[in-house]
Amino acid sequence: MDPTELDSRIDALEQKLSAWFSTPDGNFFRECWGLIKTIGSGFKGTRYPSGVQHQAAWSRFQDLVDKVKSEESKFRDRLEAQAGSSASIKRDVIRMAGAAWPRPNGFDRIIGMVTGITAMEFVVSAGIEALFSVIGLGDKRTELQKRLDTLKNLSGYVKEAWAYFERQKQNMLPRDRTEAFKVLQEVSNELNAAWQEWKNANEQQFKERQKYRNDREADFERKRDQKRALIRAAERLNSNNKSDSDRAKELATEWKAVGFAGKDYEDTLWQEFRSALDAFWARSRSARGDRLREVLSGKREQREKLLTWIVREASKISEFEEKRDGAWNESYREKMESIIEDIESRLAENRRKLESVEEAIEDIERKLDDL
Numbered sequence: 001m002d003p004t005e006l007d008s009r010i011d012a013l014e015q016k017l018s019a020w021f022s023t024p025d026g027n028f029f030r031e032c033w034g035l036i037k038t039i040g041s042g043f044k045g046t047r048y049p050s051g052v053q054h055q056a057a058w059s060r061f062q063d064l065v066d067k068v069k070s071e072e073s074k075f076r077d078r079l080e081a082q083a084g085s086s087a088s089i090k091r092d093v094i095r096m097a098g099a100a101w102p103r104p105n106g107f108d109r110i111i112g113m114v115t116g117i118t119a120m121e122f123v124v125s126a127g128i129e130a131l132f133s134v135i136g137l138g139d140k141r142t143e144l145q146k147r148l149d150t151l152k153n154l155s156g157y158v159k160e161a162w163a164y165f166e167r168q169k170q171n172m173l174p175r176d177r178t179e180a181f182k183v184l185q186e187v188s189n190e191l192n193a194a195w196q197e198w199k200n201a202n203e204q205q206f207k208e209r210q211k212y213r214n215d216r217e218a219d220f221e222r223k224r225d226q227k228r229a230l231i232r233a234a235e236r237l238n239s240n241n242k243s244d245s246d247r248a249k250e251l252a253t254e255w256k257a258v259g260f261a262g263k264d265y266e267d268t269l270w271q272e273f274r275s276a277l278d279a280f281w282a283r284s285r286s287a288r289g290d291r292l293r294e295v296l297s298g299k300r301e302q303r304e305k306l307l308t309w310i311v312r313e314a315s316k317i318s319e320f321e322e323k324r325d326g327a328w329n330e331s332y333r334e335k336m337e338s339i340i341e342d343i344e345s346r347l348a349e350n351r352r353k354l355e356s357v358e359e360a361i362e363d364i365e366r367k368l369d370d371l
Helices: 003-018 026-045 051-099 107-115 119-126 129-133 141-171 174-235 243-258 266-325 330-370
Strands: none
Touching: 003 026, 003 051, 026 051, 051 107, 051 141, 051 174, 107 174, 141 174, 174 243, 174 266, 243 266, 266 330
16 A cells, blocks of 8 residues: 555544534444555555654544544444433333323333333333223214324324334434334234224225115105105095095095104195195084084974974964864864874974974084084
8 A cells, every 4th residue: 555545544544523513323333444454554554754753643543443442432322322212202202102192011022022111010110001991982872072082192192102113212212213113113003004004994884874864764754755745645634435434534644554654744644634634524514514404494494394384283272272173063072182192293293393403403413503
């Protein structure tokens, strides 16, 4: 190796040392000692033009070696001081990650797989007993909202854990930093899986509710069809048909048996049905009134005829009584007496008829008042 190349390697060592403060890395010193070894070997076979130049190069090289030793010693002292702090930060990160674990168990397996620490050892040392009381994710629809709230809280916890890790990772040793990162990554992956489970459960619950709504709507539509048929039957009722009054009552019973047909239709359908029945009963009352008035008119006419007959026949009795009382022989007297008895008999019968007609008139008038 010639002096120029050796000086170039010394310059490279000096430049590397000047970059130490911007790139503090354990590999840095291994690279420095590799370069020092190469330069030291180079001095053995290199001849400078003069002894002064050789000594100057050697002195410069030794100063750089002393500086490497000094900086490496300081670096190791800082590493020893950092080691305790790094382990504490890792425990804090894992504790925070444990608070975000979405399962009632399994976190101990992640800890052991990543760090090699047994579950109970770590739980005691890091105080993350709360991770075993995290709400589970196996509940039904009534628990979906609770599960959603829990997942939101857990997502907040893992976000805080990541933020803490980002702030502190420069203060951690590489191994601790890697392990803390892996634990956070595992928790994040498991939380994402829990979110997907919730989404699947929510989607399944939505499908079930949709099927229930569709089935219920189909049942409502069937009931609506039945009630529309009852409305049409009510509209066809004939007020002049006596049996249709019984049919109207049957329709009302059938309506109740059909059941509820949906809140958007039930009231409207009921109003239509009620209106059809009301119209039928109104027509029935009107037709019945017409029939009763017709019968009443006949009864009144019958009453007038009976009254006229009774008055006329009663006046005949006086006439025949005079003839009886003025009879010149017994045969004629007996004849008049027979006529009088016959008239009185018919009068008695017609008076009974008149009384019956009067009662019928009163009954009809009462029924008309009740319409």
